[in-house]
Amino acid sequence: MEKIASRIVTYFIIVLICLPVVLLALASVNENVVPYPITGFSTQWFSEALSRTDYLMAALRSVFISVTVMAVSGVLAMLLAVAVTRGKARWLKPVNFLAVLPIFIPHSVMAFAMLVMAASTGLLGSLTILFIAYLTVAFPLMYRAFVGSLQHVNTDVENAARVFGMTRTRAFMETTMRAVSRGTVVAAVMAIVAVFNDASISTFLGSTNNQLFATKLFTYMANEYDSLAAAYGIIMFLIAVPFILLVSRAMGVKQFKAM
Secondary structure, eight states: OHHHHHHHHHHHHHHHHHHHHHHHHHHHTBOSSSSSSOOOBOOHHHHHHHHOHHHHHHHHHHHHHHHHHHHHHHHHHHHHHHHHHHOOOTTHHHHHHHHHGGGGSOHHHHHHHHHHHHHHHTOTTSHHHHHHHHHHHHHHHHHHHHHHHHTTOOTHHHHHHHHTTOOHHHHIIIIIHHHTHHHHHHHHHHHHHHHHTOOHHHHHHOOSTTOOHHHHHHHHHHHOOSSHHHHHHHHHHHHHHHHHHHHHHHHTOOOOTTO
């Protein structure tokens, strides 16, 4: 009886998770001008979505910012995580607190605070200020992931590698980095998703010439009521599937045995 109840709850949760995607898919292939009611099948919205060069350029701009931020924040987060998990200095405790503090600050508040700095330095509307702002978003996410992974790594293997002649850097890369590789993949994907999907920061700090994809799509939905946004949503979902499978594999998720 408990097993049947568990399955019912599991399937109910899966339906709740999948329902928005199903509704989005139905709206994206609706031939009607408005998403609902559905009057027929049509792929016109996908054709229009793929033909809009301004949205494609905004998407490429978002990919560039996301990947660059992920790479830089990943290196900085790993360096700090190693220092915090292995260091014994007292000043590392407040540094650990400050490193995760941006997680608890709303992105709109953070963007408004940076707006003053960007305006005074002439960086408002540039990709540079967007890079700096999103660095504060991705860094704490990757930092916490690295700290959690490094805390469970046995350093004896790394020390043994150094005894047998490896340099400190090579021993770290060959042993510890391999041990935390799964956490690194998950952290990298989560950082890219967090930056790519954010619209509030680029709304404050971006410009019409450097609009990111999420901001451009949000602006469109605020002024138009058709299924173009739904088509973009399904395209993003299809692109995200390989990354979801990558994260699942990195985390060791193979199947739900309870089902």
